[in-house]
Amino acid sequence: MFILPAIKIAFRGLRVNKMRSGLTMLGIIIGVAAVITMLAVGEGARESLAKSIASLGSNLILVIPGSTTSGGARMGTGNTNTLVPSDAEALDGESAVDAAAAMVRGTGQVVFQDRNWNTAIIGTTGDYERIRDWPVSDGRFINRQDIDGMTKDCLVGTTVVQELFGNEDPLGRIIRINQVPFTIVGVLQKKGQSLMGQDQDDVIITPLSTAMSRLFGKTSVNAIMVKGKSDGVMNRAVEQVKTLLRQRHRIPDGGDDDFSVMNLSEMLSAAETQTKIMTILLGAVASVSLLVGGIGIMNIMLVSVTERTREIGIRMSVGARERDILLQFLVEAVVLSLTGGVIGILIGVGFSTAISQLSRFQTSVSLFSVLLSFLFSAAVGIFFGFYPARKAAGMDPISALRYE
Amino acid sequence: MIEARDLVKEYVIGDTTLRALDGVNVHIGRGEFAAIMGPSGSGKSTFMNIIGCLDRPTSGSYILDGKPVETLSRDDLAGIRNRMLGFVFQGFNLLPRTTALENVELPLYYSGQDGEMEEKAYAALKSVGLAGRERHFSNQLSGGQQQRVAIARALINDPSVILADEPTGNLDSKTSVEIMDIFTKLNAEKGITIILVTHEPDIAQFAARRIHFKDGKIISDERTPSPPAPLPASGEGRRI
Structure with a gap:
């Protein structure tokens, strides 16, 4: 028997038992x-x-005011001056x-003509740009x-x-930040979301000195x-800063x-490693369910082989060889797992897209994960289908024919 | 064509050994129509299974068409069943939820033929008087029709021997006669060797030779030189 009729027979067998399939x-x-989905979530997080x-910039070290002890009471990080x-x-x-740039942060109510907006204010120096x-994108820093x-x-x-401003050109306009009038001299390039x-x-960036004395x-x-x-x-830089x-x-x-x-670059690469580990972990947990699915296939195939003992006997009596029967049941198992795999891939892709659409959580379906799932489900079919198929092929034609 | 020499078949059940065939010697020539008779437990079914290459003897030899079968592998036996033999069973043994046409095509899948499968199956169904029922599922057909499908399936690879194991056991007498008609015609017109297992004497009358089994041995072997019972004047069996 050739593989094509085997696939045909397998599909027919599955169609006949729609519910069970x-x-x-x-x-x-x-x-x-x-x-x-899990790999997409993990990959999205990594991306x-x-x-x-x-977007943060490379080789960054962040220095913040630390805890000081004043009269025995230790103050929290960032609260000291x-x-x-x-x-x-x-x-x-x-x-x-x-380069090093000091910065002060706060929020402010910004007013332009009849519009106003609450935004973050950063006071800093020219080095901040670099x-x-x-x-x-326009004007100067x-x-x-x-x-x-x-x-x-x-x-x-x-x-x-x-x-x-909507579509108006903001350059040269005067806005009021917390009642203080400022002239817009530049527009920052789009940066996107931060890590958080x-x-x-x-954001609005003002000169450090102005922000310190006039705004905050x-x-x-x-x-x-x-x-x-x-x-x-x-x-070495961290050491020098400390000293x-x-x-x-x-x-x-x-x-x-x-x-x-804080060495931000180091922290971020640590975070990246963590995300990778998380992705692997999520994938591993999800593959367990794939494995369980494979055992389900084996279970059903075993039931199917027993249930169709008579069919196997009939096929043997008209000339099916062991390998024909083996192939038939193996192909059925693989068709089951691969069809399931393809549907699963489609649902997974749909799910991942839905997640990134409905939440702000970014997801990314990689070709690798699709190929991996496809091959994995094929392997599951072959692996878990082999034993039942072997059992079917090894049957004795007479007892198979007499089976009620 | 079919030659059995000292065939012995033993089954071991627990610690007792059951001797189902006890030294059977018989020769059935090409083109014969033989009925195997005997009470249940006489060994006739065991004999059929060995003749049909579904089982092997414990000892003795079985020569089919000049070849000693006991030396062949499982796959070789499957090939013989596929090309040389056709089976018709009491319980029809059709695949459920499968059309008549697909049932008849089944042996072709295993003989490696690809083209003209449908045409062949159509022709085989027509030859047993089932034209127009090709797309019916096997469970939508009457017993007689199912048995015709089984005969068409047995015929599809032009076998030299048809083995029928109680083919009329589940049919009423009128349908039985129709089915036997088909066998008679196949034997007479195509020269196919037919071996029929039955315990009904009137069904055995269709065969030119009757071999009686008892306790695993052949106790009588008689031939009727005259043609078998007259064929009924009507009935679908005439359409062969």
């Missing part, structure tokens, strides 16, 4: 759909993380440091003169432009962003740092 396939369908890493703009300027001179790798002259110039993100899912383009009334900064010279010197800040803050030997240094 459907239920058997369900196991594989769910398994494959789960594998596809959005990779995008966030790219230990970092000042001159710290950033000093850090800029270190050999492993490419550190965050965030150039302007903040420069030295803005800082020194405490000008009321500002840059706006694309979301702010959209909310306040925040809209990074919903602060003498210290919220953070200093430091860019290392290269991948290879990041550890210099301890000196500047006059911390005695053995005393606790009054700041925290």
Whole structure:
């Protein structure tokens, strides 16, 4: 018997038992759909993380004010006022440091004519552009003169432009931030979502000095962003930052740092590794259901072989050889698992698309996961179909014919 | 054509050995129409299974068309069943939920023929008087019609021997005569050797030779030189 008639016979056999075939396939369908969806979720998470890493800028070190001890009471991280703009300027001179920018953060109500919008305000210096790798699409970035002259110039993100100006050109317009009038001198390029899912383009950037004195009334900064010279010197850069800040803050030997240094690049690559592990884990859990589906196929095929003992006897009496029977049942199992696999792939792709449409969670179905699921379901069919097929082929023709 | 020499078949059930065939010697020539008779347990079915290459003897030899069958492999036996032999059973043994046409085509799948399968099956069904019922499912047909489908299936590969195991056992007497008619015609017109197992003497009368089994042995072997019982004047069996 050739393979083509075998496939024909197998399809007929499955059609005759629609309900049972459907239920058997369900196991594989769910398994494959789960594998596809899980891998898509994992892959999507990895991709959005990779995008966030790219949007954050490379070789980043973040310095935030750390816990200080004042009179025995330790203050929480970020709540103290230990970092000042001159710290950033000093850090800029270190050999492993490419650039450093101090920043203050807050929110503000922005008004333009009859429209207003609440947005994030960042006060920083000109180096921020290079550190965050965030150039302007129009106009210019903040420069030295803005800082020194405490000008009321500002840059706006694309979301702010959209909310306040619609299609108008924002350059040169005057907006009021917390009642203070600012002139827009540049528009930032679109950056997209941050790692936490925040809209990074919903922002206004002002000169550090202006923000500190006119907007927020602060003498210290919220953070200093430091860019290392290269991948290879990041550890040295972190050391240099720590040493210099301890000196500047006059911390005695053995005393606790009054700041925290985080190597963002390192953290992100750690996060990326975690996402990868998560993807593998999700895929592995989903493959268990695929395996269970395979056992379901074996179960049903065994029942089917017993139930069709007489059919096997009839086929043998008209000249079916062992390999013909073996092939027939094997092909049936593979057809079951592959049909289930294809349906599962379609459902999985549908599910992944639905997830990314309905939530902000990005998913990405890779060709690899589709191929993997397809081959895996074929393998499941062959593996779990072989034993029942073997059993069918080894039957004795007479007892098979007499089977009631 | 068919030659059995000292055929012995033993079944071991628990610690007792049952001797179903006890030294059977018989020769059935090409083109003969022989009936195997005997009470149940006489060994006639066992004999049929061995003749039909479905089973092997414990000892002795069976020579089919000059070839000793006991030396052949399982696959070779399957090939012989496919090309040389045609089976007709008491319970029809058609595939359920399958059309008459597909049932008749079945042996062709296993003989590696690809083309003209449908045409052949149509012709075979027509020859047993079932033209127009090709697309009926086997369970939608009457017993007599099912048995005709089985005969068409047995005929599809132009076998030299047809083995019929109680072919009329599940049929009423009128239908039985129609079915026997078909066998008689196949024997007379195509020269197909027909071996029929039955315990009904009037069905055995259709055969020119009657072999009686008892306790695993042949106890009588008689031939009727004259033609068998007169054929009924009407009936679908005449359409062969």
